[in-house]
Amino acid sequence: MKKYNWLTLWALAMITFFSTGCDSEDVAPMPTINYQKIAGGLTETADIKVEVYSTDKLFTGYNPLHIALFDAASGKQIEQASIKLQPMMHMMDKQHAAPAENPTTDRAVDGLFSGAVVFTMPSGDMGSWTLVVEVEADGRKTKATVPVTVVESATSRLKSFVSKTDGAKYLVAYLQPQQPKVGVNDLEVAVYRVNSMMDFPADSKLTLELNPEMPAMGHGSPNNVNPVHQSVGHYIGKVNFTMTGLWHLHLTLKDGAEEAGKVYFEVNF
Known part of the structure; x- marks a missing residue:
């Protein structure tokens, strides 16, 4: 009886171990050191979750940005995708974009696709910024539009x-x-x-x-x-x-x- 109980406990432990291991591969790891989430949302098709990370608040000037993608249904991280970034300033009577650098590879590095945006003015009474993230992954082509806040750089950059x-x-x-x-x-x-x-x-x-x-x-x-x-x-x-x-x-x-x-x-x- 004791032997049976020991074997049962051992089997349960192994099942738990391998189940946990499989889950850790499917559930996306979050970016860690020096990154903070600044925006996020679902694509228009509601099947991909987009998260935007930076090392600090966004400011007027050159901002490296890091994009994480997740399957909205499973939560699994998407490691291969083509991404385009388009910042857009919305003003009362007009709109304008800003310089952007798209990720240079379609494979995520440490779970992130890295690009950059040069914001040309701060958010405020004059207008507000959104960031359009166009995604092509697993045969799906869609986009997410997320609001972002840009502050004036303390020293002009x-x-x-x-x-x-x-x-x-x-x-x-x-x-x-x-x-x-x-x-x-x-x-x-x-x-x-x-x-x-x-x-x-x-x-x-x-x-x-x-x-x-x-x-x-x-x-x-x-x-x-x-x-x-x-x-x-x-x-x-x-x-x-x-x-x-x-x-x-x-x-x-x-x-x-x-x-x-x-x-x-x-x-x-």
Whole structure:
């Protein structure tokens, strides 16, 4: 009898173990370190749940976004899908979009599809933002429209200028360094051309010249590297901070040999 009871308990334990193991594969794990859920909702067809994550509140400027997809009926995470992002500002008499970078792969990494949006203005009395997430997965093509809140960045991280060479408007977004230090830092900005209120293609034709300045001290710094285009409008270089304090990162943007415009970003540490 004791042997029978022991075998019964062992069998029940194994059933529980394997049942739990199967459930853990089917039920989607939630993003963990440094991510917070900022929006979510069902697609128009109500069969896919969309969740949007970021490392912080959304702000005016370049925001990396991470999308998680779930089957609405089973709760199982969708690991393969094609995703397109379209931010939309809704104002009283008009609408406009903003630059967006879609996930570059159709396979989730750690359960997330990563892209980015450059929000051009804060939410408020002037208007409100929604994020349209278009999804194509398992033969299903649908979309979810979720409201998002955007705050004004404490330090401006988005600049614009009208080109002196072709009259087009350009947006310049600051990406790096996020944690500046004394010494050489990676510098990254992204540049977009404003073709219309709905079309913001990434730029690759401009050349950038960097001139760091510490206005309070009246000096610059040596050993800087001008940002060079890498991909999808991202320009990467090096900036050398010789001391702590407020710096102005002056960027001259050229179209060929001619100056198209100038912008600068503040970095204070």
